[in-house]
Amino acid sequence: MVGKPARPGNAIDQTRRMLSLVTYLRERPGARVEDVARAFGITEDELVSDLDVLPMCGTSFRGGDLLDIDTDGERIWWHNPAALGAEAAEPLRLAADEATALLVAARAVSTLPGLRESDRQALLRATAKVEAAAGEQAGASSRLSVTFESEGGVFADVDRAISERRRLWIRYYSPARDELTEREIDPIRLVSVGHTYVEAWCRRSEARRTFRLDRVAEIRILDEPAAPPEIELRDLSEALVQPAAEDPEVVVEVGPGGRWVAEYYPHDSADELPDGGLRITLRTPEPASLRRLALRLGRDGRIVSPSDLADSAREAAREALAAYDGIEARGADVAQVVNGAPDGR
Numbered sequence: 001m002v003g004k005p006a007r008p009g010n011a012i013d014q015t016r017r018m019l020s021l022v023t024y025l026r027e028r029p030g031a032r033v034e035d036v037a038r039a040f041g042i043t044e045d046e047l048v049s050d051l052d053v054l055p056m057c058g059t060s061f062r063g064g065d066l067l068d069i070d071t072d073g074e075r076i077w078w079h080n081p082a083a084l085g086a087e088a089a090e091p092l093r094l095a096a097d098e099a100t101a102l103l104v105a106a107r108a109v110s111t112l113p114g115l116r117e118s119d120r121q122a123l124l125r126a127t128a129k130v131e132a133a134a135g136e137q138a139g140a141s142s143r144l145s146v147t148f149e150s151e152g153g154v155f156a157d158v159d160r161a162i163s164e165r166r167r168l169w170i171r172y173y174s175p176a177r178d179e180l181t182e183r184e185i186d187p188i189r190l191v192s193v194g195h196t197y198v199e200a201w202c203r204r205s206e207a208r209r210t211f212r213l214d215r216v217a218e219i220r221i222l223d224e225p226a227a228p229p230e231i232e233l234r235d236l237s238e239a240l241v242q243p244a245a246e247d248p249e250v251v252v253e254v255g256p257g258g259r260w261v262a263e264y265y266p267h268d269s270a271d272e273l274p275d276g277g278l279r280i281t282l283r284t285p286e287p288a289s290l291r292r293l294a295l296r297l298g299r300d301g302r303i304v305s306p307s308d309l310a311d312s313a314r315e316a317a318r319e320a321l322a323a324y325d326g327i328e329a330r331g332a333d334v335a336q337v338v339n340g341a342p343d344g345r
Helices: 011-026 033-040 044-056 096-110 117-138 150-164 287-300 307-339
Strands: 069-071 075-078 166-174 179-193 195-202 207-212 216-225 249-254 269-272 278-283 301-305
Touching (some): 033 044, 249 287
Antiparallel strands (some): 179 195, 249 278, 249 301
16 A cells, blocks of 8 residues: 555545546556556555545536446546546536525635635635626525534634644533643644544644534634644544554443444454343543443443443442432422421421
8 A cells, every 4th residue: 555645635635636536547548556546645545435436426417427437456447538528518507596505605605714815815706706607696695694603713713724834722622521621732634524623633632632623612823833743644434533552441341232332432342241242342542431431321331441430430320320319309308398298397
């Protein structure tokens, strides 16, 4: 396999690469997978991933207009290169709803805080051209507006910091500890896996961390340059949480009702137990976060080791039960007040 790219990749980089890939493959029928990967500075797996997307592209969804590209693992074949020929090109026509959606989205994005001024001006010029082309159809879009939630501003600041290679200060809510923490981070890339995250080097923990944008309570772009250490980028297509070999090991035993844990949590092993349950060994950079899992499992599972984590999970369960007992006791007191004490007082 060829090594990873020197700089982090994102959706824009992938789009540019795939556009170049179309031209490259059209001129080289039967190109070898390893040669193409080397030419683009990506791994063979990344190349194959791009090839899985290209057949969904074309001038329309009619038969023959989509790119017919496949590979046998060694060579790449393009069976209908004429699909993108000059004779296949048709002028783009937007329906009224498409023009409205595009213009509303473009105007909304142009108001994002942190957007680079050059990008903002380019977007406004493109919006003006679409308005002119849409004619009367553009009228409806002027009566609509979109307001971004706070995550939109956080996204813009993170994107700007990555582009300008600057450090960020954030106040971040950690659900595992139920607390707000202040951190300085060197952002590496934005990723979207269900939610949007920034992968960064955390100066507080001196380790790679991933932060969910909607949990960022406050953010500032600092003057200090971002200088994350050279780290290998992880393939996040399978799961966002990918424990490292040096992370602490945790052993969890679950009954038949808790077997789902092995499906949702990356783990080193899952051994069958006589009762139909599993003994699961996994790694996590924050073992304390698994207390919530233990509470969720209830009688369907328990933490076996490390012992201090097992003890803290039991204590958390006792506190939760005590809280419920308190609610029941208060409910009984209220019932006595409403219905009268049993002895008639």
